[in-house]
Amino acid sequence: MLIESRNNKLIREILKLREKNYRDKSNQFIIEGKKFIDEIPPSWQINKIVVAQSFALAKNYANVFVLPDKLFTQIADTKHSQGILAICTKKKFCPDDFTLKENSLLVIAEKINDPGNLGTLIRSCAAFNVDGLIISKGSVDLYNSKVLRATAGNISKLNIAIDCDLETYLPKLKNNDVKIFAASGNAEKFCFDANFKSKCAIIVGNEANGISENILSQADEIIKIPMENKVESLNISTAASILLYEAWRQKYFL
């Protein structure tokens, strides 16, 4: 189906899906790029696939909406788009759905603001096989296009709960014998001296303000990554990834 008018209903829907409000209302979001779309598992619902005319010609896609390249470029989010995007239904987990194993590893993100940071964190969580990423209320929207791009297509490889109330969720974790770690530059203990071998969760805080007092007070251990004093802190997704690496090294190689 070739769509040539910018006033077409689908085009208007795609443009509206760039806004969080409409994503929430319609329970849908957009992903761009062939590899990203190919990697979406069957348990996720792809509603519509939209391609640029040049892409359709090259790939012989069936049952898709085709737009002239010029129109596609106007609605695509990426500058040098491949020419394919999909509208998907949002996936919503509840943190209580996560299955905890003997050596489970969870990540708890409190009010991450920057879309690149959240996306990179998701990519690392998937790489280190985290059993669940719990994202607090007040974080950047998971379905923001910049978040999705920074995940490098890995969003569907991870259990993610959003809009969570951490103050009620953390005590539940502790009741399930999950040890809660928080990183802070003021900690005494280095991360490699902590024991990540049993069930554990790593808290990551906001870029500017760190982990809030209420949440930090629920951590079982405050740890630090060794570094030079001249630098105040690492990027938060970098710091979380180093802790995930350290936990993984201990869990599977020590």
Added chain:
Amino acid sequence: MLIESRNNKLIREILKLREKNYRDKSNQFIIEGKKFIDEIPPSWQINKIVVAQSFALAKNYANVFVLPDKLFTQIADTKHSQGILAICTKKKFCPDDFTLKENSLLVIAEKINDPGNLGTLIRSCAAFNVDGLIISKGSVDLYNSKVLRATAGNISKLNIAIDCDLETYLPKLKNNDVKIFAASGNAEKFCFDANFKSKCAIIVGNEANGISENILSQADEIIKIPMENKVESLNISTAASILLYEAWRQKYFL
């Protein structure tokens, strides 16, 4: 000095400094934010400081150019600017200037494209006290405002050489007994089984294409970060930071 016209020479210069071409021609660049400016050491040359009127009133800055807030917002790069920016002279190192110590740690970046990745890499290099970051020709401009923002003010805490020809530089490093590591998902050896205790350098490759064949063939050891197969790779600045953490752990804590 209060400047109210958008046609003022300084305003035009600031806008031109948003473009790499003019930064190269004038040998200057812009940094934004009070903390960032305060942390620039005396060896770097700050040429002009420009503040928004509301900022000048609050901070009582002397000898600066003052703009009405509305005009400042138009020339600032950050959306919610503090109201202060500085024009600085570029700093240029040659990689041969770096002093190599017995346990030196260098990072070599080949064709990093994404400004956020380069900035985050610089932040991590400063945190792990890297003796030099060598950036190849064909990388994103070091003085791009997004790079500077992602460094979180740490650019002046690190020796950085730009526009380097890696093919001629790597043999020099090897002649100086620097062991060169490259990370690849196809490697057999895990990074924690490699020995980072002596002089070493870590190569980081382009986001899409990795490290080029010519450069990879000069590495002494190819290593991998342990992770799940379902994920193709980590973000490049994340991967480099994990290797820096591992090198630092071995150098100073084993």
